[in-house]
Amino acid sequence: DTLLDIQNLGVSVGDDHHKILSGVDLKINKGEIHVLMGPNGTGKSTLVSTIMGDPRYEITSGRILFEGKDITDEKTDVRARLGIFLSFQSPEEIPGVTVENFLRTAKGAIDGRPPKIFKFEKELKAQMEALGIDPSYAERYLNVGFSGGEKKKAEILQLLMLQPKLALLDETDSGLDVDAVKTVSKGIQNYHNKTNSVLIITHSAKILEGLDIDYVHILEKGKIVKTGGSELASEIIERGFENMEKRSDEYE
Numbered sequence: 001d002t003l004l005d006i007q008n009l010g011v012s013v014g015d016d017h018h019k020i021l022s023g024v025d026l027k028i029n030k031g032e033i034h035v036l037m038g039p040n041g042t043g044k045s046t047l048v049s050t051i052m053g054d055p056r057y058e059i060t061s062g063r064i065l066f067e068g069k070d071i072t073d074e075k076t077d078v079r080a081r082l083g084i085f086l087s088f089q090s091p092e093e094i095p096g097v098t099v100e101n102f103l104r105t106a107k108g109a110i111d112g113r114p115p116k117i118f119k120f121e122k123e124l125k126a127q128m129e130a131l132g133i134d135p136s137y138a139e140r141y142l143n144v145g146f147s148g149g150e151k152k153k154a155e156i157l158q159l160l161m162l163q164p165k166l167a168l169l170d171e172t173d174s175g176l177d178v179d180a181v182k183t184v185s186k187g188i189q190n191y192h193n194k195t196n197s198v199l200i201i202t203h204s205a206k207i208l209e210g211l212d213i214d215y216v217h218i219l220e221k222g223k224i225v226k227t228g229g230s231e232l233a234s235e236i237i238e239r240g241f242e243n244m245e246k247r248s249d250e251y252e
């Protein structure tokens with residue numbers, strides 16, 4: 001059952017229409033976890049931003065289907081309501097808005113109506129407890145004075161409370177200590193089920209431990225050059241992209 005189907009996607013950016021992605025094909029079925037890896041500057045963030053509908057990225061070829069519907073020209077808010085979620089790499093500080101209020105507003109925006117307060121609070125409490133997050137965290141102002149790990153917790157709680165169909169996680173683990181990475185990884189496990197899908201961009205193995213990875217894709221110079229199983233992630237982390245064994249296209 002296909003959730004996301006990217007066909008021959010080409011993307012350029014900036015006033016000079018700098019070409020970043022060309023001919024990217026990627027299919028993600030419901031219930032799958034995919035990992036996207038690649039050297040810095042190859043277009044990983046560009047790909048997930050384009051899936052989310054970030055207007056800075058110009059689609060020059062191909063199309064994006066979500067549950068069979070062509071969303072190539074849809075706005076970000078439409079995509080969010082359809083069930084696509086992108087973790088933001090550096091969330092902003094929002095003084096005066098608590099974590100709980102932020103999550104409630106986000107859920108209301110997705111569902112088209114505000115959530116029932118009592119039910120929402122109960123669920124948030126349960127999710128926080130499952131991740132070992134102190135209850136006082138929900139009352140703090142979003143990202144104000146937050147450590148890197150505390151910021152990521154807000155993202156993971158968003159994922160758990162919004163229950164999107166597709167979670168795009170762009171280096172959600174970067175710069176975190178071991179315990180924070182564990183919390184993030186646990187959160188992804190708690191979120192993931194047979195009906196939703198995850199695409200994780202990462203450079204490290206820690207976040208992948210405990211996750212049942214279906215596919216690993218290597219993006220280089222704007223193209224997916226190799227796809228494999230979880231062993232491919234281990235290989236890359238150990239040996240780097242330079243020493244990666246044959247590209248998929250070399251087998252063809």
Ligand code: ADP
Nearest residue numbers: 013014020039040041042043044045046047056
């Ligand atoms: P990655 O996430 O793999 O490190 P990015 O997708 O962030 O790579 O960037 C790919 C390339 O596109 C880089 O050369 C980057 O400088 C460029 N790029 C990305 N976003 C923009 C933008 N909004 N404006 C101009 N150039 C951009």
Ligand code: MG
Nearest residue numbers: 031032033212
């Ligand atoms: Mg699975």
Ligand code: MG
Nearest residue numbers: 044045046170
């Ligand atoms: Mg990036």
